[in-house]
Amino acid sequence: xxxxxxxxxxxxxxxxxxxxxxxxxxxxxxxxxxxxxxxxxxxxxxxxxxxxxxxxxxxxxxxxxxxxxxxxxxxxxxxxxxxxxxxxxxxxxxxxxxxxxxxxxxxxxxxxxxxxxxxxxxxxxxxxxxxxxxxxxxxxxxxxxxxxxxxxxxxxxxxxxxxxxxxxxxxxxxxxxxxxxxxxxxxxxxxxxxxxxxxxxxxxxxxxxxxxxxxxxxxxxxxxxxxxxxxxxxxxxxxxxxxxxxxxxxxxxxxxxxxxxxxxxxxxxxxxxxxxxxxxxxxxxxxxxxxxxxxxxxxxxxxxxxxxxxxxxxxxxxxxxxxxxxxxxxxxxxxxxxxxxxxxxxxxxxxxxxxxxxxxxxxxxxxxxxxxxxxxxxxxxxxxxxxxxxxxxxxxxxxxxxxxxxxxxxxxxxxxxxxxxxxxxxxxxxxxxxxxxxxxxxxxxxxxxxxxxxxxxxxxxxxxxxxxxxxxxxxxxxxxxxxxxxxxxxxxxxxx
Numbered sequence: 001x002x003x004x005x006x007x008x009x010x011x012x013x014x015x016x017x018x019x020x021x022x023x024x025x026x027x028x029x030x031x032x033x034x035x036x037x038x039x040x041x042x043x044x045x046x047x048x049x050x051x052x053x054x055x056x057x058x059x060x061x062x063x064x065x066x067x068x069x070x071x072x073x074x075x076x077x078x079x080x081x082x083x084x085x086x087x088x089x090x091x092x093x094x095x096x097x098x099x100x101x102x103x104x105x106x107x108x109x110x111x112x113x114x115x116x117x118x119x120x121x122x123x124x125x126x127x128x129x130x131x132x133x134x135x136x137x138x139x140x141x142x143x144x145x146x147x148x149x150x151x152x153x154x155x156x157x158x159x160x161x162x163x164x165x166x167x168x169x170x171x172x173x174x175x176x177x178x179x180x181x182x183x184x185x186x187x188x189x190x191x192x193x194x195x196x197x198x199x200x201x202x203x204x205x206x207x208x209x210x211x212x213x214x215x216x217x218x219x220x221x222x223x224x225x226x227x228x229x230x231x232x233x234x235x236x237x238x239x240x241x242x243x244x245x246x247x248x249x250x251x252x253x254x255x256x257x258x259x260x261x262x263x264x265x266x267x268x269x270x271x272x273x274x275x276x277x278x279x280x281x282x283x284x285x286x287x288x289x290x291x292x293x294x295x296x297x298x299x300x301x302x303x304x305x306x307x308x309x310x311x312x313x314x315x316x317x318x319x320x321x322x323x324x325x326x327x328x329x330x331x332x333x334x335x336x337x338x339x340x341x342x343x344x345x346x347x348x349x350x351x352x353x354x355x356x357x358x359x360x361x362x363x364x365x366x367x368x369x370x371x372x373x374x375x376x377x378x379x380x381x382x383x384x385x386x387x388x389x390x391x392x393x394x395x396x397x398x399x400x401x402x403x404x405x406x407x408x409x410x411x412x413x414x415x416x417x418x419x420x421x422x423x424x425x426x427x428x429x430x431x432x433x434x435x436x437x438x439x440x441x442x443x444x445x446x447x448x449x450x451x452x453x454x455x456x457x458x459x460x461x462x463x464x465x466x467x468x469x470x471x472x473x474x475x476x477x478x479x480x481x482x483x484x485x486x487x488x489x490x491x492x493x494x495x496x
Contacts, residue, residue, distance in 0.1 A: 006105040010095045013052075016108045017091065018084040020050040024110075028120040032143065036130050041142050047120070049080040049175040051111040053167065054098055054494075061101045067428075067485040068496035069097025071168075077494060078167035080111050082119070082175035083182065086194055089280060090306055094171075094495045113150065117143035119179035123186045123193065151177040153300075156427055157344050158489055171495035172427065173304050181301035188298060189272035189286060190241035190264060197274055197282035198307045198479070199471040202298070204290055204314040204416055207460045209273060212285045213240065215468070216275050222249040235282055239274040241267060253278065270298050281308075283471050288416060292338035292389050295419035303427035306496055308479045309357065311432045312420045313467045316385065316412040318437035319405060325440070326459045328380040328466075330361055331433035334418035335386040335408045341422050351418070351425050354484050356477055357432035357470075364469040365434070368462060383411035385433060387418025412437065428487040428496070434470075436463050 005016045024047035031045045054077050061070035071077055084091060095106055117139075131139065139145075154160040156172045173181075182193040203209065216238035223229050233251040240246075244261035247253070270289060276282040286302075288294045302310070316329055332353045339347070365380055366372050386405055405413070417433040424431030436459055474482060483496050 003107055003109045005108040007108070008099050008103075008105050010092055010099065013095050013106055013108055014084065014088065014092055017050045017052070017081050020108070020110060021081065021084055024048060024050070024115055025120045028115060028117055028143070032117060032121070035135065035142065044141065045143050047115050048110050049082060049113050049115055051078055051080050051109055051113075052095075052170060053078040053107040053109070054102065054104060054170065055107075056102050056104065058102075065485075066097070066480060067483045067488050068492075069094065069494060070101040071098075071494050072490075072492050076167040077170040079170035079493075079495065080113050080175035082115075082178050086182070087306075090496075098494060113175065114144040116146040116176065116179070118146055119176065119183070123183055146176065146180065150174060151180050153177070153344065155493065156303075168491075169493050171493050178304045181304040184301045185272075188268055188270045188301070190262075190268035191239055191243055191272045191274065193305065195239045195243070195274040195276065195284075196272070196302065196305050196307075197276060197284040198280050198305075198309075199283050199474060200302060200307050200310040201283060201285045201467050201471070202288050202295070202310060202312050202314070202416070202420055203285065204288060204414070205460075206287055208313060208464055209271070209285065209287045211461055211464045212273055212275075215464075216273065217246065219275070220246045220248050234277060235275050236278050237276045239276060241271045241273070270294060281475055283468065291415050292340040292387065292419040295338075295416040296340045296423060299420055299423040299427070299429075303423065303429055307429055308482050309430040309432070309471070309474050310420065310424060311357075311361075311434065311467060311470060312417045313463060314414060314416060314435055315438035316414040316417075316435035318412055318440045319386075320381070320411055321440075323381060323411070323437050323440065324379075325437055326379075327437045328365060328463075329385060329412040329433075329435040329437065330358065330365070330380055330382045331385040331412075331417060331421070331435070332358070332382045333384040334421050334433075335384055335404070335410050336418045336422060337386060337388045337404075338415070338419045339389055340419055341426070345422055345426050349425075351421050352486050354430050354432065354486060356482055356484070357430055357474070360470045360473040360477070361432055361434050361466075363473060364466045368466045368469060381411050384408050385417050385435065386410040386413045388413060388415060425487060428483070430474075430482045430484060430487070432470075434463075434466065 007013050028047045056071040056074050059071055059073050098106060155169045162168060185193050219232045219235055220238050229250050232248060235248055236253055237245050237247045242261040242264045245259040247256045247258055270286055272284055272286045274284045286298060288298050334351050336347045366376060371379060412435055414435060421431045421433060
């Protein structure tokens with residue numbers, strides 16, 4: 001590693017990282033262009049990620065309410081850095097807190113971790129399309145390829161062991177792990193990572209997405225209504241799969257224009273939609289489809305963006321006879337029978353409810369439905385949500401399927417919520433769940449086409465409005481309060 005700068009100036013630190021990263025990427029991409037034109041190389045073309053390092057003498061923090069921005073013990077801490085263009089707000093915030101808490105300079109330099117060519121070329125480049133068969137054979141010997149050994153989640157999982165004499169990790173994710181997820185996000189959602197916002201809603205039904213698109217398009221449309229204009233002006237644009245951008249006609253940012261994006265031959269596996277604000281504090285909504293595998297996949301990758309909160313809004317099976325179709329379920333606990341995270345987070349580990357999220361969800365239900373206090377119990381129940389990995393769970397013998405559900409006091413069952421909450425816990429992303437009862441299989445009310453259609457028509461709009469209001473309330477609370485100390489382990493990284 002080559003030391004370049006030591007400073008307490010946050011802006012100088014950020015600009016140095018930006019310069020070093022851009023120089024490395026330009027070196028790789030320029031040489032790759034020459035390679036595509038037929039140039040031969042005697043030696044391998046290498047470029048390296050920048051790093052950030054800090055030496056901590058005493059583990060102090062100026063405000064013990066904060067959950068991040070400080071080293072948990074004395075020592076040297078380091079992480080590699082990528083995409084300063086995408087993480088500008090994030091890096092500046094982390095540097096500010098480190099310097100504030102430890103009153104010591106941060107060191108910026110070039111690491112010994114190579115940047116894979118695929119990551120340098122970025123999300124919009126299909127490397128194989130430009131090369132001949134002979135060039136493809138030579139590529140691994142001339143340019144660095146992605147190495148899975150640099151991309152595991154051992155830091156986040158609490159299983160990382162540093163080598164003797166090495167630095168402690170400063171962040172949950174090293175640069176190459178972040179870069180991998182940025183590419184995967186485009187693959188799964190058909191939108192670039194730059195469009196993702198800090199408040200994310202997951203759903204398991206397209207009906208919610210249709211309503212979100214309708215709201216997003218209405219907010220972008222020109223209006224003379226003062227109330228609608230006030231609601232609209234907090235958002236700058238609406239982005240759909242294929243990176244189709246519709247800018248706000250009531251609040252145009254200089255240089256921003258509508259973009260047609262790419263015409264998609266088919267929708268991606270988990271399409272994403274983004275109601276954007278200039279500072280990234282808008283709302284992203286993703287249709288993750290059905291199942292815990294999808295839930296894990298998308299949260300594995302969105303986690304590297306370090307969002308301030310994510311919520312699950314979807315449908316569930318109500319397990320209690322006292323529940324009615326269309327009632328809401330606010331999860332206070334999770335029975336994790338999904339098994340998809342068993343190797344990363346043992347199923348015996350409890351997933352706590354986060355008070356800020358719970359209060360915001362309950363307040364939003366009250367404001368949107370008009371029910372207050374004790375009357376909320378008429379349409380919302382709090383308790384344990386069971387998340388399973390078998391969509392046809394109803395077909396198991398009743399005595400087997402009911403025992404654990406009854407012993408756990410579960411009030412609802414779905415296939416995604418426990419996974420999303422557990423991955424939020426694992427990756428230190430504040431999480432919450434508000435579900436809507438769409439069937440009651442244990443009581444003979446199955447999800448059949450006619451019943452489902454009537455239910456969807458009645459409840460989807462209200463449920464989504466609750467989710468959107470919740471995100472507005474969480475935005476008012478602010479990230480410093482949202483990033484809970486409940487989510488931090490004994491020997492935690494300093495970066496949020």
